[in-house]
Structures are given as C-alpha cells and as structure tokens.
Amino acid sequence: MTGGLFLLSCTRVDPYELLLEQGYQWVKQWPTHLQQPISDELKQVLDKLLQKDRSDRYQSATEVLTALETIAQQQQSQTPSSSSPTIAQQKQSQTPSAAPSTVAQQLSQTPSSSSPTIAQQKQSQTSSSTSPTIAQQKQSQPIQPTQIQTPSQPQQKNRRKFLQYLGYGGIGVVSVGVFAVIRKLLTPSPIPPIPSPTPTVGGFPLETFSFETVKVDPQGNIIQRQTKQGTQFAVDLGNDVFLDMVQIPGGTFMMGSPESEEGRDDDEAQQQVTVDDFYIGKYEVTQEQWQAIMGNNPASFKKGGKYPVEKVSWNDCQEFCEKLSEKTGLTFTLPTEAQWEYACRGGTTTPFYYGETLSTDIANYNGKYVYGESKKGVYRQETTEVGSFPANGFGLHDMHGNVWEWCQDDYEKNYQANNKNFQQDANKVTANAVMLVSASFAPNILLANNSQCKSLRGGSWVSIPNNCRSAIRVNDYRREDRNDNGAFRLVCVFGRTL
Numbered sequence: 221m222t223g224g225l226f227l228l229s230c231t232r233v234d235p236y237e238l239l240l241e242q243g244y245q246w247v248k249q250w251p252t253h254l255q256q257p258i259s260d261e262l263k264q265v266l267d268k269l270l271q272k273d274r275s276d277r278y279q280s281a282t283e284v285l286t287a288l289e290t291i292a293q294q295q296q297s298q299t300p301s302s303s304s305p306t307i308a309q310q311k312q313s314q315t316p317s318a319a320p321s322t323v324a325q326q327l328s329q330t331p332s333s334s335s336p337t338i339a340q341q342k343q344s345q346t347s348s349s350t351s352p353t354i355a356q357q358k359q360s361q362p363i364q365p366t367q368i369q370t371p372s373q374p375q376q377k378n379r380r381k382f383l384q385y386l387g388y389g390g391i392g393v394v395s396v397g398v399f400a401v402i403r404k405l406l407t408p409s410p411i412p413p414i415p416s417p418t419p420t421v422g423g424f425p426l427e428t429f430s431f432e433t434v435k436v437d438p439q440g441n442i443i444q445r446q447t448k449q450g451t452q453f454a455v456d457l458g459n460d461v462f463l464d465m466v467q468i469p470g471g472t473f474m475m476g477s478p479e480s481e482e483g484r485d486d487d488e489a490q491q492q493v494t495v496d497d498f499y500i501g502k503y504e505v506t507q508e509q510w511q512a513i514m515g516n517n518p519a520s521f522k523k524g525g526k527y528p529v530e531k532v533s534w535n536d537c538q539e540f541c542e543k544l545s546e547k548t549g550l551t552f553t554l555p556t557e558a559q560w561e562y563a564c565r566g567g568t569t570t571p572f573y574y575g576e577t578l579s580t581d582i583a584n585y586n587g588k589y590v591y592g593e594s595k596k597g598v599y600r601q602e603t604t605e606v607g608s609f610p611a612n613g614f615g616l617h618d619m620h621g622n623v624w625e626w627c628q629d630d631y632e633k634n635y636q637a638n639n640k641n642f643q644q645d646a647n648k649v650t651a652n653a654v655m656l657v658s659a660s661f662a663p664n665i666l667l668a669n670n671s672q673c674k675s676l677r678g679g680s681w682v683s684i685p686n687n688c689r690s691a692i693r694v695n696d697y698r699r700e701d702r703n704d705n706g707a708f709r710l711v712c713v714f715g716r717t718l
Contacts, residue, residue, distance in 0.1 A: 461512045504623055555625075619690075
C-alpha cells in the first residue's frame with residue numbers, strides 16, 4: 221500500500237494503470253515518473269516496498285518506519301543549525317508533548333481510540349467474514365486524487381488483486397503513518413538565506429558610525445547641525461585601546477586656496493588633484509595609543525588617555541608606523557599633503573570645514589585672535605582631549621587646531637608647478653594597497669628623499685585662526701624636531717575586501 225500511495229503522490233500516475241500498461245516491470249521504471257528528485261536512500265526503501273515477492277519486501281510496518289526514521293535522522297544531522305527546523309523537529313512540533321517522540325515509540329505505545337493498532341486491525345480482519353472493500357480502504361487513505369475515476373466492477377476485481385500485491389491488507393491503516401513520513405522526507409526544507417559577508421579591511425571588520433557636523437555663519441555662530449554616517453574599522457592595540465580608521469572615498473578637489481582667501485600664503489596656489497580611497501585616523505594619535513605601541517609617553521602635557529601625543533618628531537612617527545604595521549599586518553604611514561587636505565576639507569571649499577571662520581566653541585586655538593568677522597574666544601594654552609569638538613563632513617575631528625600634524629611629504633613651495641610628478645606620485649601612494657616605502661616608487665612624496673624639511677598641517681592650540689585653515693602649510697620644521705604642539709594622525713591604504 222505504502223509504495224502505491226507514494227507513487228500516486230509523487231507521479232500523479234495510477235499504479236494500477238502502470239500495471240496494465242507495463243506489467244510488473246513498472247516497479248523498476250517508477251522513478252522515471254517522478255515529479256521531484258528524491259534521495260538514493262529513499263529510493264531503496266521504496267524499491268523494497270514495491271517488490272513483487274512478499275519475501276523481498278519489508279515484513280512489517282515497523283521495519284518500514286524504522287528505515288524511514290533512519291533516513292530522517294541522517295538528514296537532520298546534515299542540516300546546519302541555522303537552517304529551518306529539521307524533519308525530526310517538525311515531527312516533534314506537530315506531536316503533542318504527551319505523545320511518543322519517534323515513530324518507533326509511536327508503534328510500541330498504545331495509540332488513542334481513534335487510531336487502531338496493528339493488532340486491532342488484524343483482529344478485526346480475522347473476525348470479519350469478508351475483506352475490507354476498496355471503498356473502505358480508500359476512505360482510510362489520507363489523500364484521494366480527484367483525477368482518478370471510479371473503476372467499473374470488473375476493474376475493481378483486478379484492482380483488488382493489485383492492491384493485495386502491494387500489501388494493502390497486510391499493512392493496513394499503519395501505512396498511513398509510513399506515508400506521512402515519506403511525505404515529510406519528500407518535502408524540501410526551506411533553504412535559509414546565506415548571510416552577506418561582513419566587509420573587512422585586512423581582516424578588520426568595517427562598521428558604520430554616526431557623527432554630528434556643524435556650519436557657522438561669518439561671525440562664528442552655529443547655524444546648522446547635521447547628523448551623518450561614516451564607515452570605519454577599529455584596530456585593537458590591547459588594554460582596551462583602539463585606533464579608529466575612517467574610510468575616505470576618493471575624489472577630485474582643488475588643493476590650495478583661492479587668491480581671495482583671507483590670510484592666504486604664496487605656497488597655496490590651487491591645483492586640481494585626484495585621490496583614491498584611503499583610511500585616515502578619526503582622531504590624532506593619542507597618548508594611550510602611543511604608549512600601547514612604543515611603551516612610553518613623550519608628551520609635554522602628560523594627561524594620558526585621549527589627549528593627543530605631542531613632542532614627537534617626524535622620525536618618531538615613522539618608527540611608530542613601522543611598529544604598528546608589524547603588529548597589525550597592515551601598512552600605516554603619515555598622510556600625504558594631498559590626502560590630508562582632501563580629508564580635512566570633507567567636500568568644502570571654504571577656509572574651514574565649518575564655514576568662513578572659526579570660534580573657540582568648535583576648535584582649540586589661540587582665541588585672542590580672530591578671523592574675518594568672528595569674535596575673540598578663550599585661549600586654553602594646552603591641548604584638549606581628541607573628539608572634544610564637532611567632526612567635519614567625513615567624521616574626522618580636530619583637523620583645525622589642537623596640534624600640528626606631520627605629513628609624509630617633503631615641503632616644496634611650488635609643488636603644483638615645480639613637481640611634474642606630484643599628481644602621478646600622489647595617485648600611486650593612495651592607490652597602492654600595500655604601499656611599500658621605496659625611493660624609486662615615489663621620490664617626491666615618500667620617506668626616501670634627502671630633504672630635511674617636512675610639511676605640517678592644521679594648526680595647533682597656540683596658533684592664530686589664520687594658521688588653522690584647511691590650506692595652511694608649515695615648512696620650518698625638520699624631520700628630527702620635537703615640540704609641544706606637533707603631533708600626527710595615521711593613514712592606511714588598503715583595498716576593501718569581503
């Protein structure tokens with residue numbers, strides 16, 4: 221019975237019609253009528269159910285259920301934990317808590333009055349003077365295909381023989397349970413969605429962060445606040461100290477300042493520069509970050525924690541970058557002037573990323589002096605904790621004031637005119653994922669040249685506001701100089717991976 225029910229359900233072909241057309245060869249050819257694939261293990265079970273000789277079939281319904289349950293358990297063990305409930309779990313959820321948990325247990329325990337046991341079925345078959353009619357048998361079947369017409373009386377006699385061949389009378393109502401298990405084995409479990417991999421940079425996961433940036437009027441009053449989002453990865457330096465590196469999308473901008481800008485110097489001639497994607501420190505390198513990598517704290521303002529490390533030379537910064545690169549497997553450097561100014565401006569063209577002027581409410585500088593129409597403010601005479609003031613359009617902090625920031629470049633007054641390779645070298649630096657420091661690679665930008673003067677950008681706590689502009693360049697510091705207003709932030713150039 222079970223094999224016939226299976227064939228009827230999966231192929232929608234009446235097995236009796238197959239018998240009439242193909243004889244007993246249909247039991248070997250039934251897989252050709254399948255409407256959905258099934259496992260080899262299930263095929264073996266069904267082949268045994270459909271054998272012509274009774275001795276070649278399963279000798280009891282318990283054997284059939286045990287074989288099917290074995291297949292179900294195998295499928296369950298191969299199903300990932302994150303996928304939909306397995307067949308065994310589905311069976312458990314569909315069975316009342318008081319009921320047996322497995323098919324074998326269901327057979328071994330006394331069923332409810334609505335479901336007669338095998339013994340009860342055999343007893344009723346023995347005491348009855350006649351075998352159950354086909355109509356009675358069909359009434360006990362869980363599925364009644366509507367497309368099969370009721371056969372005529374002569375066909376019913378032949379069909380009864382066919383059903384006896386299948387084993388209807390021997391297995392009885394218990395085969396309904398077998399058929400239910402087969403249906404569950406044939407029902408494909410929903411395939412769980414494959415989660416999208418987390419984007420990483422050198423093995424460090426990228427994450428989204430929110431920040432607030434502001435705009436000021438010519439008097440320095442905040443007239444607009446805006447919440448934006450950026451992308452960053454965090455490097456664990458140990459002892460709960462992290463280095464946040466913000467993704468900067470590449471683009472083209474006008475490096476330098478227009479001739480109309482107040483306080484403009486003659487080394488700020490404008491040139492269009494294109495940079496590729498890179499990552500830059502959200503903050504200036506702090507004293508705790510320096511301590512984690514170098515094992516000391518050279519700062520004059522020894523406040524520790526989140527205060528920027530200062531009194532570090534350009535050479536000191538190179539040593540820090542080298543050790544950090546060895547620790548993380550990434551390549552960290554100082555930013556080029558092009559990278560620094562592009563990141564500082566954050567898409568703006570005004571003297572400051574806040575607008576036309578500064579106030580000491582949004583930056584740390586010498587507030588005794590003013591820029592444009594702004595008013596005087598406080599003069600703190602020391603560094604402030606990084607991140608104390610609103611970010612720019614990229615989510616970076618303290619790029620105006622607090623401490624001067626070393627750049628990788630040699631200082632060249634007419635970089636846009638005298639250095640024909642400036643644009644080419646800047647692009648190579650920002651595009652190279654590994655960024656090897658080599659004299660032949662970028663002689664006008666990287667470490668290997670002979671110039672003693674290195675560029676610094678951004679101004680400091682002691683600077684007048686004019687010297688905190690996005691375009692300002694300082695050239696009077698040699699690579700070995702140290703002072704209490706000189707510091708740095710890091711750049712990492714690395715391709716985005718999944």
